[in-house]
Amino acid sequence: MISPWDRWYSTSCCLCCHVRTGTIILGIWYMLINAVVLLILLSALNDPDQYHLTSVELSSDLDVMDDANMCIATAISLLMILICGMATYGAYKQHAAWIIPFFCYQIFDFALNTLVAVSVVVYPNTIQDYLQQLPGNFPYKEEIMSMNNSGLVFIVLLFVGCILAFKAYLIGCVWNCYRYVSGRRTTEVLLYITTNDTTVLLPPYDEAMAIPAKHSPPPYTSA
Numbered sequence: 001m002i003s004p005w006d007r008w009y010s011t012s013c014c015l016c017c018h019v020r021t022g023t024i025i026l027g028i029w030y031m032l033i034n035a036v037v038l039l040i041l042l043s044a045l046n047d048p049d050q051y052h053l054t055s056v057e058l059s060s061d062l063d064v065m066d067d068a069n070m071c072i073a074t075a076i077s078l079l080m081i082l083i084c085g086m087a088t089y090g091a092y093k094q095h096a097a098w099i100i101p102f103f104c105y106q107i108f109d110f111a112l113n114t115l116v117a118v119s120v121v122v123y124p125n126t127i128q129d130y131l132q133q134l135p136g137n138f139p140y141k142e143e144i145m146s147m148n149n150s151g152l153v154f155i156v157l158l159f160v161g162c163i164l165a166f167k168a169y170l171i172g173c174v175w176n177c178y179r180y181v182s183g184r185r186t187t188e189v190l191l192y193i194t195t196n197d198t199t200v201l202l203p204p205y206d207e208a209m210a211i212p213a214k215h216s217p218p219p220y221t222s223a
Helices: 019-046 060-093 096-122 126-132 141-145 149-214
Strands: none
Touching: 019 060, 019 096, 019 149, 060 096, 060 149, 096 126, 096 149, 126 141, 126 149
């Protein structure tokens, strides 16, 4: 009987790429995104007046909290670049353990998006509250707010569902890459052990076979 994990196992992704190639591309893509975010955050820290909100309602405490949040976001971006780099290196050099942190991040991100979908279903009025907090010059803000609440919930759930399906597919690709690399490493270790055992066992066997021929008595010859 085939297990569910083996039924969904495949060495290809995106209809044409190998799972190793897909994981490498995904890791590089995430590194580029987080590098851009890191550059924006560093620019904001160097020039706070350019990026901070200019409003009379902003107090000094909120400015301090904003700087603290930006520092936390910078640390998270650095950590994400490290995790994505580990996944890229692990897929390229076939080190399965290096892929695990990136896989755990994908599971955590998927769980957060699932909680967003659940919160929309449980508290549908939060969509209207979120729309009211948007800036006044946000495109199509009035048209979106004039829509029916049920229609807004359906559109948001459809959008979040598409994102969850895509993220689940990427999780499956990374997991298949981990299984492929682990299987390759296990096969190489078993082949190495088998080869070494054969090399160690062959010399005693050859010597044992050679002893009778070496010490055999000379053939009988008549005078």
